Amino acid sequence: MTNWVFSPAFQSKAAALQALMKQWDQLGSWWVKGSRNNIKVIPFETIELSVKAFKIPNLFNAFTYKYIRKSKAKRSFEFGQYLKQQGIGTPEPIAFAEDFNWLGLAESYYISEHLHFDFMFRDLVERPNEFAEMDQILAQFGVFCHELHQKGVEFLDHSPGNTLIKKSASGFDFYLVDLNRMKFHQHMSLACRMKNLCRLTPHEFMVRAICNAYAQQSGEDADELFQILWQFTSQFQEAFYRKKRWKKRLRFWQ
Secondary structure (H helix, E strand, C coil): CEEEEEEEHHHHHHHHHHHHHHHHHCCCCCEEEEECCEEEEEECCCCCEEEEECCCCHHHHHHHHHHCCCHHHHHHHHHHHHHHHHHCCCCEEEEEEEEEECCCCEEEEEEECCCCCCCEHHHHHCCCCCCCCCCHHHHHHHHHHHHHHCCEEEEEECCHHEEEEEEEEEEEEEEECCCCCCCECCCCCHHHHHHHHCCCCHHHHHHHHHHHHHHHHHHHCHHHHHHHHHHHHHHHHHHHHHHHHHHHHHHHHH
């Protein structure tokens, strides 16, 4: 790897982590193996690592990530550090690595501590009848979303697969993953805040519960929040399924 950056807590482990990454593809077990990004869970001393290998970029993006824009790995690491500083849940950032050649970025990795969680927000969406504590989870999640926005964080990939949920003594804790797309604001408008939540669930009862909890924190009218968020949710769902139908038609004619 040409460029390594470590969090201060793991700087003393730099040599060991670099040695591990030379054979990372032969170690541990696959957590995600996809066409875009791959994630492996690898034991390291007393913890487990989540090693995310980003897809090798095309020539245009390779050049962009070297000379114009930060790589996804670097953004993931820096955004993870910022979230931790703000007291927002995310797996502990450990390091990122970038390998450059004369064309630009070749390979990149983001390393964090592997989080042992109980379920994802997606599980609530797909199997709502299996969660007896649904009301409590959604109420606490609404509080979490309000805190996120109060701290000016617009998580652009705020989708059901990117929030991990862990039971705790106080109820439930929430952890954001897939961090490379975020914006940060001094102030977020009501429309910006509600639109940021529109990809989470198509279920009306879940949207209403999140809005009720959010409104208790913000002092805004819960019905008004619901009307705005439900409109954004409906628009997103319509666009999502329209795109899905077009892809199905294209596959039919190929």
